Amino acid sequence: KAVVSTQSTGASALVVEKTGRARGVIVNESAERTKARIEIARQEDERKAKAEEVKKSLKQPSKVILLKNMVGPGEVDDDLEGETREECTKYGEVVQVVIYEIPSGVSPEEAVRIFVQFNRIESAVKAVVDLHNRFFGGRTVKCVFYPLERFQALDLAPKEDEL
Numbered sequence: 001k002a003v004v005s006t007q008s009t010g011a012s013a014l015v016v017e018k019t020g021r022a023r024g025v026i027v028n029e030s031a032e033r034t035k036a037r038i039e040i041a042r043q044e045d046e047r048k049a050k051a052e053e054v055k056k057s058l059k060q061p062s063k064v065i066l067l068k069n070m071v072g073p074g075e076v077d078d079d080l081e082g083e084t085r086e087e088c089t090k091y092g093e094v095v096q097v098v099i100y101e102i103p104s105g106v107s108p109e110e111a112v113r114i115f116v117q118f119n120r121i122e123s124a125v126k127a128v129v130d131l132h133n134r135f136f137g138g139r140t141v142k143c144v145f146y147p148l149e150r151f152q153a154l155d156l157a158p159k160e161d162e163l
Contacts, residue, residue: 064117065124066146069139073111076101088116092123100156
């Protein structure tokens, strides 16, 4: 890029990007700055939304977390449980991992529900904070607390208000 001076007239300088041996394109510097500001604002909005979701979830913590949208329908394989357990041990002792696949009637994001029971609530809190909105295999994972009583009763299907 080359900058062409406008002397001291107070006008802004032109920024030229070379496109060929004897050619160039004037680059609108303010448009680049605007794009950058928009991107920064978008990232900040995403960060705030994630923080608000996690904050809302933290009001009813549990030893059990529910991971949604890690894989789609029919994508559960023999390694998923072990991989999930291994990843979650970073947050604390994992008691149990249960994978529940809903055969039909729900969106692909809701079809596979992965439950992880931790030994301590603090471990589950760390997991929710870190795993919610994390990317896994090209998907955005949703991670929330799940009531221990429902988990222990194997009430794993979503209720109407959870869809």
